[in-house]
Amino acid sequence: MMDKIKVSILGSTGVVGQKMLRILENHPYIDVVNLSASRSKIGKKYSESVAWVEPGDIPERFRDMKMVSTDPEDHKNVDYVLSALPPEVAEDIEIKLIKNGINVISNASPFRMAENIPLINPELNYQHLELLEKMDTKFVKNPNCTSTIMSMPMVEVLRHDYKKITLSTLQAVSGAGFTGLSYMSIDDNIIPYIHGEEEKIPAEISKMFGFVSNNKIINRELNMYVTSVRVPVKVGHMGIMNIEFNDDIDIENFKNSLRNFTPLKKFKNLYTAPKNPVIIHDEENRPQHKMDLSNGMEIHVGRLEYKNKNLRMVILGDNLVRGAAGITVLTLETMNEMGVA
Numbered sequence: 606m607m608d609k610i611k612v613s614i615l616g617s618t619g620v621v622g623q624k625m626l627r628i629l630e631n632h633p634y635i636d637v638v639n640l641s642a643s644r645s646k647i648g649k650k651y652s653e654s655v656a657w658v659e660p661g662d663i664p665e666r667f668r669d670m671k672m673v674s675t676d677p678e679d680h681k682n683v684d685y686v687l688s689a690l691p692p693e694v695a696e697d698i699e700i701k702l703i704k705n706g707i708n709v710i711s712n713a714s715p716f717r718m719a720e721n722i723p724l725i726n727p728e729l730n731y732q733h734l735e736l737l738e739k740m741d742t743k744f745v746k747n748p749n750c751t752s753t754i755m756s757m758p759m760v761e762v763l764r765h766d767y768k769k770i771t772l773s774t775l776q777a778v779s780g781a782g783f784t785g786l787s788y789m790s791i792d793d794n795i796i797p798y799i800h801g802e803e804e805k806i807p808a809e810i811s812k813m814f815g816f817v818s819n820n821k822i823i824n825r826e827l828n829m830y831v832t833s834v835r836v837p838v839k840v841g842h843m844g845i846m847n848i849e850f851n852d853d854i855d856i857e858n859f860k861n862s863l864r865n866f867t868p869l870k871k872f873k874n875l876y877t878a879p880k881n882p883v884i885i886h887d888e889e890n891r892p893q894h895k896m897d898l899s900n901g902m903e904i905h906v907g908r909l910e911y912k913n914k915n916l917r918m919v920i921l922g923d924n925l926v927r928g929a930a931g932i933t934v935l936t937l938e939t940m941n942e943m944g945v946a
């Protein structure tokens with residue numbers, strides 16, 4: 606039996622932190638040994654520190670765990686820190702951990718675009734994890750939730766010669782975090798702007814589809830334009846993507862390639878990897894939040910329509926699971942399988 610990978614969860618009381626605990630509750634080889642959040646919670650039991658919003662009860666084994674600080678001394682006993690910290694505090698805390706030799710996989714935005722730090726959506730670019738072989742202390746980033754979800758079907762788009770990609774995203778309230786948006790501002794309303802999102806999405810996707818050269822990632826140039834709005838659903842980011850191709854494509858081949866896209870199949874112990882990361886729907890009323898988010902790691906794609914070298918598709922994914930907590934865990938599992946953890 607292999608030794609378990611010991612982890613700390615930073616930001617464990619937020620929506621993403623709670624989701625990580627749900628995913629790791631019965632994980633066969635990742636063991637959560639420390640929980641931390643803001644200073645005011647140090648020494649308290651987890652159950653007294655959290656405003657629990659995740660469906661179901663707080664997992665029994667975490668209820669009485671005593672909260673620790675984010676300081677490196679409190680994380681010397683783990684193999685990895687998984688960070689679900691808010692961006693305002695993540696930068697300083699994560700750098701301090703790295704400087705003290707503590708490996709970090711982080712969901713927070715600072716350093717996502719650094720050329721020597723892998724930005725991983727495992728099915729798309731697990732190969733970038735080779736950069737870790739040269740790092741004494743490992744530092745890995747997850748993309749923003751929307752970049753993670755929308756990039757998945759782009760794997761097939763980018764195999765063709767295209768002129769322009771236009772994406773409109775309809776993003777759930779949970780993407781703004783537990784205290785991000787008041788009920789009064791989003792109830793019966795759509796907010797036509799999400800700060801920073803429209804720049805982040807194409808930039809991060811261009812990094813994910815980049816290549817490694819001389820220990821850094823060279824981004825792939827993209828001609829992509831994004832509009833992002835906040836809509837009143839709790840979970841699930843939807844995107845409407847239009848692609849103008851230079852040459853004709855075969856739409857049935859396009860769909861089949863996505864259906865058969867299973868690049869992680871060769872790794873046997875990926876507990877959180879879905880069998881098929883992209884699910885293609887032919888029904889005109891799919892994908893839908895109410896029908897398609899039960900396995901949070903899959904990306905659902907429907908309404909594919911191809912005419913005159915133009916393709917339209919509607920994309921849906923769970924922003925908290927695939928977009929944040931689940932991708933962090935899948936990245937660690939993949940690193941472990943590749944022998945770079």
Ligand SMILES: N[C@@H](CC=O)C(=O)O
Pocket residue numbers: 748749750751776777779780781799802924928
């Ligand atoms: N920036 C996203 C959250 C995902 O990382 C959002 O605001 O929905």
